[in-house]
Amino acid sequence: xxxxxxxHHPLRDEAFQLAIDLASHILENxxxxxxxxxxxxxxxxxxxxxxxxxxxxEETGKLFNLVRECEKAAKADYLSVRxxxxxxxxxxxxxxxxxxxxxxxxxxxxxLTLGKGEVGLTMKLDFTKEDFCSLQDRLLYLSMDRxxxxxxxxxxGNMMDRLAATIERNALSAGEYIHDLGRSLGxxxxxxxxxxxxxxxxxxxxxx
Numbered sequence: 181x182x183x184x185x186x187x188h189h190p191l192r193d194e195a196f197q198l199a200i201d202l203a204s205h206i207l208e209n210x211x212x213x214x215x216x217x218x219x220x221x222x223x224x225x226x227x228x229x230x231x232x233x234x235x236x237x238e239e240t241g242k243l244f245n246l247v248r249e250c251e252k253a254a255k256a257d258y259l260s261v262r263x264x265x266x267x268x269x270x271x272x273x274x275x276x277x278x279x280x281x282x283x284x285x286x287x288x289x290x291x292l293t294l295g296k297g298e299v300g301l302t303m304k305l306d307f308t309k310e311d312f313c314s315l316q317d318r319l320l321y322l323s324m325d326r327x328x329x330x331x332x333x334x335x336x337g338n339m340m341d342r343l344a345a346t347i348e349r350n351a352l353s354a355g356e357y358i359h360d361l362g363r364s365l366g367x368x369x370x371x372x373x374x375x376x377x378x379x380x381x382x383x384x385x386x387x388x
Contacts, residue, residue, distance in 0.1 A: 195249070277312065
C-alpha cells in the first residue's frame with residue numbers, strides 16, 4: 181500500500197501567510213543556533229548546534245518551494261497554491277543544501293577573484309558525503325552501535341556559521357519578497373522577527 185501523496189492546495193492568502201510564518205520560524209531557529217554557538221563549550225554543544233542547522237536547512241527547502249508556488253499563483257491569479265512534499269523533511273533539506281552550497285560556491289569564486297578567498301572551502305564539508313536523511317537521528321539519538329556514534333562529519337564552527345548566515349539571508353529575502361508580492365494582492369504580511377538594530381556579541385540573539 182503506497183502512502184498518500186503529500187500535496188495540499190491552501191487558499192492563496194493562507195499560503196502567503198504560511199510562507200511568512202515559515203520564514204519567521206527559520207529565524208527563530210537561527211536564534212537558537214546562535215545562542216548555542218555563544219554558550220560555553222560543553223560536550224554535545226556542537227552536535228546540537230548542527231542538529232539545529234539541519235532543521236533550518238529542511239525548513240529552508242520548504243520555504244524555497246512555497247515562495248515559488250506563491251509567485252506562480254500570484255502571476256496566474258490562482259485562488260489556491262499547490263504545496264507539494266511539505267512534510268518530506270529529508271527531501272526539502274537535500275534540495276535546500278544543494279542551493280545553499282551553490283550560493284556559497286558562487287561567493288567563494290567572487291572572493292577568489294578579488295584575492296580574498298580560499299579555494300574549495302565548501303568541498304571540505306564531510307557531512308555532504310553522508311546520508312542526509314539519517315543525520316538528524318544520528319545527531320539527536322544515541323545509537324546502540326558504537327561505530328555509528330562517530331560525529332566526525334560535523335563541520336567546523338566557521339563553516340556552520342557560513343551555512344547559517346546564508347540560510348538567514350534567504351529567509352529574510354523570502355519574507356521581504358512575500359511581503360512585496362502580497363501587497364500587490366492587497367495583503368499586508370510582515371515577518372514576526374527582524375534583525376536587531378544594535379549588534380551584540382558575535383553569537384547572540386540576532387532577531388527580535
